[in-house]
Amino acid sequence: MSSPAPSIPILRYSTEDLPPEARYEAWLARDWPRSERVYHTAPTEPFNVLMESASLGQTLFVRSEITAMTWERRSEDIRKSDFHPIIVNMMVRGTAQGDLDGRHLFEPDGTYHFHDLARPSLHGSTxxxxxxxxxxxxxxxxxxPPLDRLHGLLVAGEAAAAVMELAERLWRMLPELTPQSVARFERSFLELLAVGVEMAAPGASARTTVEDALRVAAIAAIDQNLGLARASACELCRALNVSSDQLAAAFRADCGVRSYILTRRLEEARSALIGLKRKEPIxxxxxxxxxxxxxHLSRAFRQRxxxxPRAYRQLHGDAVAESQAAS
Structure with missing residues (x-):
């Protein structure tokens, strides 16, 4: 008589049984999904979380119920980390909004978005x-492909509904599934997500052009080698061995490489001003x-x-203080 096929392991985590004042720190100390910090977070209401996760093979499936938070992925975190997956976030209930490396995000329930952990972001969720x-x-x-179009890409409508329905059915069936059967769900997810990408970004070519590749390489040079302080068109041309005309063509959609660098600097400044500690002098x-x-920073920041910067920091600090007082 053959033994039953093994079921897949399901990791469950909850702060429900902890004292309310200890829940957030316990969650922060949890060594998941990596020992390094993936996001800088701040609760905006009394904290609680319930999470379940399971490997589908190459991908990781997670169900989360969590209270309102701010989430920040910083450039320095990205440079220090080798954990750069693409996260598909499916909003069953709640909303999220923020800035994902220059792309505004508003994610209502019934939609999903792609989140590239190799790029900075700052958003809040209910x-x-x-x-x-x-x-x-x-x-x-x-x-x-190409991955450059994914960060902050929102998918809604029937394409989103199909993915959400699959996620719900998978979660309900997880205790009964074997490694072989769960791999079929993984492929179904990837198929449906690929359809959603093409519907949400119509006409986007899957072929990477020379300009696309140069833009990706230039951004990598800024993030990994030059840093925002040293980044300039001249330094990038020298580092990548390209002409200024080639670099300009790669950043045409960003209104030029100087505009792109300024936007990145201002977004990084905004993150620093409203970071969890909020103590770094302007x-x-x-x-x-x-x-x-x-x-110089103040003039550019006010224009954008x-x-x-001082007023922005004070405004955010007041909002945090009001939230803490309410809790």
Whole structure:
């Protein structure tokens, strides 16, 4: 008589049984999905979480119920990490909104978006129920090329409904599934997600052009070698051995490489101003990010965001203080 096929392991984690004041710190200390910090987070209401996860083969499937939070993926975290999957976040209940490396995100329930952990982001979410799929970068490059279009890409309508229904059915069936059967769900996910990408980004060619490849290489040079303080068109041309005309063509959609670098610097400055500690002096932020001085940063910041860095920091600090007082 043959033995029954082994079921897949399901990892469950909850802070429900912990004292409310200990829940967030316990969750932060959890060594998952990596020992390094993936996001910088801050609760915006009393914290609680329930998570279940299972490997589908090459991908990781996660169901999460979590209270309202802010989530920040910083450039320095990306440079120090080798954990750069594409995360597909499916919003069953709740909303999320923010800035994903220059692309505005508003994700209502019934939709999903792609989140590239190799690129910076800053967003907030309400209390939510989500399904997520962690897709290794090399696998995502096969199914959803080019990867450059994915960060913040939102999929809605019937394409989203099909993926959400599959996620719900998978979660209900997980205790009964074997490694062989769960791999079929993985392929079904990838097939449906690929359809969603093509519907959400119509006309986007899966062929990577010379300009696309150069833009990706230039961004990698900024993030991994030059850093925002040293980044400039001249330095990038020297590092990549290309002409200024070639570099300009690669960043035409960004209104030029200088515009792209300025946007990245301002987004990084905004993240530093509203980071969890919020203690770095504005002059130090300006120097670290390549502005000539605090006044230079202030002028550029006011032009982009409509207020000074100091006022922006104070506004965010007041919001956090009000949230903490309410809890």
């Amino acid at each position: 209390a939510s129920l989500t399904y997520s799929l962690f897709v290794p970068r090399d696998l995502a490059a096969v199914w959803f 002059g130090d932020i300006a120097h670290r990010l390549g502005f000539s001085d605090a006044a 965001f409509g207020m000074s």
